[in-house]
Amino acid sequence: MNIDNRQHFRIAQVVASTGNGGLERHAYDLSEGLAMKGHEVTFLTTGTLAPRVPKNVNVVELPLDGNRNNPAVLWKLWRELNNGQFDIVHAQGSKAAQMVTRLSWALPRHLKTIGTLHNQKKNIAAFRKLDHAIGVSNVLSRDINRKNCTTIYHGLRTDFLRQEPMTIERSGRPVILAVGRLVEAKGFDLLLSAWTDIEADLLILGDGPDQEPLKKQVNQLGLEDKVVLLGRSESIAGYMKSADGVVVSSRREGFSYVVAEALLCECPVVSTDVPVANEVLDQSLIMKTDPASMAVKISELVADIRGWRKKCERSFLFAKEQFVYDNMLEKTEVLYSKILEHRHQ
Structure with a gap:
């Protein structure tokens, strides 16, 4: 038309x-x-x-x-x-x-x-x-x-893809990124509980009312050497281009901008069962919202980053057409x- x-x-x-x-x-x-x-x-x-x-x-x-x-x-x-x-x-x-x-x-x-x-x-x-x-x-x-x-x-406006990859400190473990407002709906508390059993570093971008409770949870779980809350950033694409993968731990979503942004950056994604992740990702990349299940799924993926990326190839193409x-x-x-x-x- x-x-x-x-x-x-x-x-x-x-x-x-x-x-x-x-x-x-x-x-x-x-x-x-x-x-x-x-x-x-x-x-x-x-x-x-x-x-x-x-x-x-x-x-x-x-x-x-x-x-x-x-x-x-x-x-x-x-x-x-x-x-x-x-x-x-x-x-x-x-x-x-x-x-x-x-x-x-x-x-x-x-x-x-x-x-x-x-x-x-x-x-x-x-x-x-x-x-x-x-x-x-x-x-x-x-x-x-x-x-x-x-x-x-x-x-999404694709001019954000012009951002250069961010320089991030690496400990020798894979680096996984989580992005979003620090509120209950995003499930960061669940993700931190899962991270005690995951051999990877976690960077969390975002701010919000749950920032202090999440910092306290990091300390209580002894995750200071594996988890960093970076606050709000205008360089999300830069971080996505440098990270080994993106995790979405949301309890609920309508449309996950984070999933769309990660796919447009060609960064592998794993997500809970929320739109739009459950429509475009390989079903093996959809995880339950309980910390134990998250830990198992994420550990499996960080152990084979190349395989994780391969599972996302069709989703990368879909994003370039639809998002x-x-x-x-x-x-x-x-x-x-x-x-x-x-x-x-």
């Missing part, structure tokens, strides 16, 4: 969160790319996120960080959507989808509604009430469980066009 021959769209991106994770990163990147392609994009969001919105995107600050059922907040959102002369309203995440769903009956008839599910949630009924839904992994699309649903993986920015933009444009195609008949 040639998007260039179609009209450009007026798009409202609704983001009701206040975080700084994958959902927000995706919404910024998608909006910026759509605006660069000539679409008129307006970001309706919270006061926390408004300053971070790309400069080529319109911003409307709303009190969306409050109660999702607050009539005053819903009225303000409705007013913007009703007066904005949009073609599409795209709700990013569960909260935004629920708010847009609540208003859908009162929106202009021509306005099409889309919602993207970024993480596994218990209540996803709202995504079945919009005109179309997007899952950022096949697992999430299956959870949504409706005909009008499309999987569109997050796409890139231009692919994400094109698939989203095609979906928008398809939903609005009746206007061109």
Whole structure:
């Protein structure tokens, strides 16, 4: 489908969160790319996120960080959507989808509604009430469980691949990298418990509220000579290019950017059973979340780094096709066009 021959769209991106994770990163990147392609994009969001919105995107600050059922907040959102002369309203995440769903009956008839599910949630009924839904992994699309649903993986800007390999100190053991915000969902506590039985060094990149508890756990387990918490870094690709492998220990994910980044860097990956790892990795590289099982699986892989890499070769190729920015933009444009195609008949 040639998007260039179609009209450009007026798009409202609704983001009701206040975080700084994958959902927000995706919404910024998608909006910026759509605006660069000539679409008129307006970001309706919270006061926390408004300053971070790309400069080529319109911003409307709303009190969306409050109660999702607050009539005053819903009225303000409705007013913007009703007066904005949009073609599409795209709700990013569960909260935004629920708010847009609540208003859908009162929106202009021509306005099409889309919602993207970024993480596994218990209540996803709202995504079945919009005109179309997007899952950022096949697992999430299956959870949504409706005909009008499309999987569109997050796409990464590949300029990060220009980073030079980092110089890291080696003790003679393999060096394994873990990356992510230091929170319970990422399972770093499980990984540290497993590491007592693994003959490899572990570098952890990231910061967050669990930093001090994790440092304490390292000391309690006597792992000071094998585990280093490096904090946040802007050189993730550089570390991935130098490490022997990447481990993802998450208890839950919607789309693992770390898996995508590692595969694009052609660094071997082992992961717990979370999207998108469980869709693109060899099944022998998917491990359980208990420390004992992690220790067995990781020990097996670090003993044969070359074999581990060979198991990832197909995943490296898949990532280069599917986890890139231009692919994400094109698939989203095609979906928008398809939903609005009746206007061109």
